[in-house]
Amino acid sequence: xxxxxxxxxxxxxxxxxxxxxxxxxxxxxxxxxxxxxxxxxxxxxxxxxxxxxxxxxxxxxxxxxxxxxxxxxxxxxxxxxxxxxxxxxxxxxxxxxxxxxxxxxxxxxxxxxxxxxxxxxxxxxxxxxxxxxxxxxxxxxxxxxxxxxxxxxxxxxxxxxxxxxxxxxxxxxxxxxxxxxxxxxxxxxxxxxxxxxxxxxxxxxxxxxxxxxxxxxxxxxxxxxxxxxxxxxxxxxxxxxxxxxxxxxxxxxxxxxxxxxxxxxxxxxxxxxxxxxxxxxxxxxxxxxxxxxxxxxxxxxxx
Amino acid sequence: xxxxxxxxxxxxxxxxxxxxxxxxxxxxxxxxxxxxxxxxxxxxxxxxxxxxxxxxxxxxxxxxxxxxxxxxxxxxxxxxxxxxxxxxxxxxxxxxxxxxxxxxxxxxxxxxxxxxxxxxxxxxxxxxxxxxxxxxxxxxxxxxxxxxxxxxxxxxxxxxxxxxxxxxxxxxxxxxxxxxxxxxxxxxxxxxxxxxxxxxxxxxxxxxxxxxxxx
Numbered sequence: 001x002x003x004x005x006x007x008x009x010x011x012x013x014x015x016x017x018x019x020x021x022x023x024x025x026x027x028x029x030x031x032x033x034x035x036x037x038x039x040x041x042x043x044x045x046x047x048x049x050x051x052x053x054x055x056x057x058x059x060x061x062x063x064x065x066x067x068x069x070x071x072x073x074x075x076x077x078x079x080x081x082x083x084x085x086x087x088x089x090x091x092x093x094x095x096x097x098x099x100x101x102x103x104x105x106x107x108x109x110x111x112x113x114x115x116x117x118x119x120x121x122x123x124x125x126x127x128x129x130x131x132x133x134x135x136x137x138x139x140x141x142x143x144x145x146x147x148x149x150x151x152x153x154x155x156x157x158x159x160x161x162x163x164x165x166x167x168x169x170x171x172x173x174x175x176x177x178x179x180x181x182x183x184x185x186x187x188x189x190x191x192x193x194x195x196x197x198x199x200x201x202x203x204x205x206x207x208x209x210x211x212x213x214x215x216x217x218x219x220x221x222x223x224x225x226x227x228x229x230x231x232x233x234x235x236x237x238x239x240x241x242x243x244x245x246x247x248x249x250x251x252x253x254x255x256x257x258x259x260x261x262x263x264x265x266x267x268x269x270x271x272x273x274x275x276x277x278x279x280x281x282x283x284x285x286x287x288x289x290x291x292x293x294x295x296x297x298x299x300x301x302x303x
Numbered sequence: 304x305x306x307x308x309x310x311x312x313x314x315x316x317x318x319x320x321x322x323x324x325x326x327x328x329x330x331x332x333x334x335x336x337x338x339x340x341x342x343x344x345x346x347x348x349x350x351x352x353x354x355x356x357x358x359x360x361x362x363x364x365x366x367x368x369x370x371x372x373x374x375x376x377x378x379x380x381x382x383x384x385x386x387x388x389x390x391x392x393x394x395x396x397x398x399x400x401x402x403x404x405x406x407x408x409x410x411x412x413x414x415x416x417x418x419x420x421x422x423x424x425x426x427x428x429x430x431x432x433x434x435x436x437x438x439x440x441x442x443x444x445x446x447x448x449x450x451x452x453x454x455x456x457x458x459x460x461x462x463x464x465x466x467x468x469x470x471x472x473x474x475x476x477x478x479x480x481x482x483x484x485x486x487x488x489x490x491x492x493x494x495x496x497x498x499x500x501x502x503x504x505x506x507x508x509x510x511x512x513x514x515x516x517x518x
Contacts, residue, residue, distance in 0.1 A: 117476075117479070117480070118475060118476040118479045118480075118485075119479075120479070121479060121485060122485060122486070139482055140482075141481065141482020141483070142482050144482065145482070145484070182476075183464060183465060183467075183473050183476045183477075184473055184475075184476030184477035184478075184479070184480050185476070185480055186480045189477070189480060189481075200386075203387070203467045204467045204469070204473070205465065205466065205467060206465040210375070213375065214375075217378065217379065219378055
């Protein structure tokens with residue numbers, strides 16, 4: 001009797017577990033859909049004998065022999081970790097590779113660490129990551145805690161809806177619609193503060209993939225965040241589309257330890273060089289550009 | 304102090320939601336947990352099996368999985384649409400009930416068998432013996448572990464923050480996006496929980512004092 005009960009329990013439990021495991025599983029790295037654009041990723045020349053006197057972070061990574069870079073792992077086309085191969089890909093990852101090469105670290109000397117949005121400042125100031133490249137919007141308040149090199153990309157808040165849904169065309173058409181984003185993120189705080197939809201229609205999860213999942217099951221009507229992230233999902237899943245004009249400015253920067261001006265200036269120079277020699281454009285074309293949208297080059301702001 | 308004062312619009316309503324979550328789930332789990340305990344000690348084998356199966360499955364499942372089930376898997380079944388707050392209350396109740404059940408059962412085990420036998424000799428049925436003789440004594444003897452389980456429930460409620468319920472566990476994410484110091488925010492959240500747990504500890508002490516002479 002007892003064994004039979006246990007067996008029944010285990011069976012029920014395993015059913016429950018499999019039901020949960022399915023949730024939010026991304027299928028493939030973004031931007032491999034449109035056959036028209038088959039731009040290849042650029043290769044980066046690893047700089048030799050780089051020396052940045054007066055940069056504590058660079059001194060640390062130089063003696064460690066490897067560089068730890070904080071990234072996102074669930075954003076197709078930007079920062080995505082393939083669950084089967086464990087390889088990272090996307091626009092942010094390429095920027096990280098390009099900057100690392102400029103600092104003298106080849107691909108095999110880079111350690112990627114996944115850090116969620118809410119833990120970024122802490123990870124940087126604790127020294128858990130040397131650099132952070134992951135859809136990190138430069139704001140004045142964040143500048144009080146960490147430093148930013150860049151911006152290396154200019155994004156803006158957008159809306160992702162089901163492709164067959166024509167009722168949402170922009171932020172002013174969200175009333176009465178369920179809108180999803182990541183817990184406490186700037187986009188969802190903007191939706192709440194500007195009253196774009198009713199408070200009861202705001203849905204917040206830990207990960208964008210969970211919102212995308214809910215969009216598919218029609219439990220939410222729109223997912224909002226930076227258009228770059230949304231385009232990554234739209235390129236991957238043809239039943240989704242990005243609508244409207246971006247309604248905010250989100251300049252993405254590379255987060256690094258506050259007060260490390262030497263390293264910041266060096267990275268700014270590397271980014272500027274990539275913008276000038278076309279490497280940046282090649283990176284964009286081979287990643288986010290595959291969604292079919294164009295991007296304006298960002299202007300590096302040195303401070 | 305600035306971090307708290309700048310974000311009072313977060314701390315106030317979010318902690319209120321935590322308290323609501325806790326209060327409803329606590330009442331729910333106390334009732335449901337006690338019913339489960341009654342099932343587990345009932346003379347009917349099927350009832351006992353149901354109680355045991357429930358406790359075995361739920362007590363061994365991480366709470367985040369219980370949440371994930373009610374938030375992501377349950378809606379696919381298309382039964383009744385529930386709000387995320389309700390889903391959180393249900394998840395917390397389902398989970399905590401298994402622990403409350405075991406606490407109540409351990410209390411039942413402390414009541415001497417003679418009491419139940421005496422009740423039976425008086426002609427009371429199972430329900431009467433349990434409800435009027437055994438359970439009142441059992442509940443009085445398990446005040447400390449019961450309150451400990453409720454304290455765990457209070458803290459577990461922060462998981463709801465990741466499943467679209469704006470409660471104290473979500474404060475950190477908001478503060479980090481607003482750009483205030485997260486470390487300080489975490490300390491304020493911790494202080495909030497210390498205050499809430501102190502209330503529970505106070506309830507525990509006064510109940511222990513009041514009920515200590517009952518037997």
